[in-house]
Amino acid sequence: MGFLEIKKLSFSYKENGKEKTILHNFNLEIPQNKISLLYGQSGLGKTTLLNLIGGLLKAQEGEIIFQDKNVCNFTNKELEEYRANYIGYIFQMFYLIPQLTCVDNVIIGMKRLKASYEIKKKRALEILKSLGIEECGGAYPEYLSGGQQQRVAIARAVANESELILADEPTGNLDETSAMEVFRILEDLRLKGKTIVIVSHDEKAKHISENTIDFNKLILGE
Template identity: 40%
Template sequence: MRGVLKIENVSKSYHLGKLEVPVLHDINLEVQEGEFTAVMGPSGSGKSTLMNLIGCLDRPTCGKIILGDRDTSLLSDIELARIRGKKLGFIFQTFNLISRLTAQKNVEMPMIYQDIPRQQRIKRARELLDMLGLGDRADHRPGELSGGQRQRVAIARALVNDPEILLADEPTGNLDSKTGREIMEIFNKLHSEGRTILMVTHDQGLAQNCGRIIRLKDGRIEDGKNS
């Protein structure tokens, strides 16, 4: 198996005025292609910060984050944006769809920034919506969709550029348990198809479902062993 993500001695601290607030300490982590990893930990443990760093939305204070074979700490803002668009797919707890755009347009959006031709965009978005059972919902706006449907649109959006890693931040956190299970089914299916998934969750049951659990506490990894 190929390593898709390697985190070496990463620390992150924020500045609150003159005060330096450390959030992550000396994180080391490797994720192999096709792994389904859960990131757990109490709030304030640095889960979201870790996801933001992996997601190239933020830069570490020190240490290296290597995605594929590229050290992201050496990349420019534009290159980071390219990586976010092509190699990463984000799925958020609150879906983060754009409310004035239809499901179809929301799914097309990441392809726009990669200059993918229009016809190809429409076709690809359509395929994914069909695959996620939303073929008849393509022209609806997020406000006209249920929570589960919205999260499926968001998953389609995350998959649209065929990313190397899916980053899901509590994807079932805003859903009832039945819908949550449906979404987890989708993740399991994606995993079985060989997707690499990193998922933040509070839910022990959902985490057990994953191949691997990483527990964060006070900005440190407690154990990274396979369970």
């Protein structure tokens, strides 16, 4: 049994009054403590699958089994707890809150930590230091480079000690040097025991992936 099992998963939505199917009877296993890469052309449903795993979308049919529980059957409250306790999400667009300093953006990710602001701030600075950007803690996102912003987003994703890290095109808006650094950070997180699922068009992501899933073959049968 995989760390995460997806069984006969189906997801569709209505567009201009017509039903549009993204995934149909989809099956997949994600191994624990490894980096899995969902790789393939745009429009195949990779990001949709990531959002289903992360509880941001709900499938019409099928199962997403995590720790012997079917995420597809969770209530809204259970989904909120699942995202808060087990999921760290890294987005392509960073989605940092511009009105907050980088430290406070990281603190937002500490949903499970019952502690004072000062303790959370200390932990946030430690995480930023581990990612090489401690000096950015007091800065606002707009004053950071794309690579620095993505590191802050990664810090936020791991601040809760989440077991599963979902990364949606984490290098899509970065130059090559920053992209390679992000991949190095993700590999370090895997070495620390995290399970990571990456959606990416970047060929270089294959160098750190231990489980590359070719969506072209899986969905289109190529």
